[in-house]
Amino acid sequence: MRFAIVVNEGPYTHQASDSAWQFAKAALAKGHEIFRVFFYHDGVNNATRYTVPPQDDRNLQKLWSELAAEHELDLVVCIAAAQRRGILDADEAKRQGKDGDNIAPGFRISGLGQLIEAGIQADRLVTFGD
Amino acid sequence: MSEKSRKKFLYLNRRAPYGSVYALESLEVVLIGAAFEQDVSLAFLDDGVYQLVEGQDTAGIGMKNFSKTYRALGDFEVRKLFVERESLEARGLKESDLMPIVWEDEDEDWAEKPSIAVVDKAAMAELIAASDVVLSF
Incomplete structure (x- = not known):
């Protein structure tokens, strides 16, 4: 089956991003396809590479980046939601006159x-976080 | 896009328009999504019914009043807004408290037709069950 995943919560406050990652990993292990993971609302905060959780805790950003690298996942961060919350890639940082970017490896910013395309293309769109 | 590949998109709006960003960011998805020519419905339930209340005034809270955008939905071919009757009643609201939102029917000389339909909980459940893609905000 071809899944699309939506993550609507940031890391750590809620378990939504953890659950989405576990779901993606399990689906891939079963041979399913992940068409795209879309990060919206506070979910865009999963995409900053500047999080520094305690060493004995999981690093969600790294988990997503590693899963993306391993399976060529398409991790997309909503640009409008990202701009409100300070998630920038190099192009956006330059365009907005900011002094740095913070997007993590494997994530890309788009519209x-x-x-909508993920909803059209996937057999199931699964949302994590309310 | 061919008729065959059209999907039924349902946007579930369950929160008050202010107090959190969900109503605004839901509307942003609806407006962008309109370009994809899918079969789009919006549903308003729980505190989400407040999103359509007429006469919203945000001057006192320093928030952008985006309620006028709902009236423009007809121009984006978004014509089906379902409001749950029980959610209205639980909040002491009537259909007449909601904004008059219309769309223009080009087949009938651009006659204005109401976009809002007040439906009961059972009809709302059927609407959700019949949808292909449900985005809840």
Whole structure:
């Protein structure tokens, strides 16, 4: 089956991103396809590479980046939601006159059309976080 | 896009328009999604019914009043807004408290037709069950 995943909560406050990652990993292990993971609302905060959780805790950003590298996952961060919350890639940082970017490896910033397209293309769209 | 590949998209709006960003960011998805020519419905239930209340005034809270955008939905071919009757009643609201939202029917000389339909909980459940893609905000 071809899944699309939506993550609507940031890391650590809620378990949504953890659950989404576990779901993606389990689906891939069963041979399913992940068409795209779309990060919206506070979910965009999963995409900063500047999180530094305690060493004995999981590092969600790294888990997502590693899963993306291993399976060529398409991790898409909503640009409008990202701009409100300070998630920038190098191009956006330059365009907005900011002094640095913070997007983590494997993530890309794009528009909400990517969410609609995921809904169209996937057999199931699964949302994590309310 | 061919008729065959059209999917039924349902946007579930369950939160008040202010107090959290969900109503605004839901509307942003709806407006972008309109370009994809899918079969789109919006549902308003729980505190989400407040999103459509007429006469919203945000001057006192320093938030952008985006309620006018709902009236423009018809221009984006978004014509089906379902409001749950029980959610209205539980909040002491009537259909007449909601904004008049219309769309123009080009087959009938651009006659204005109401976009809002007040439906009961059972009809709402059927609507959700019949949808292909449900996005809840």
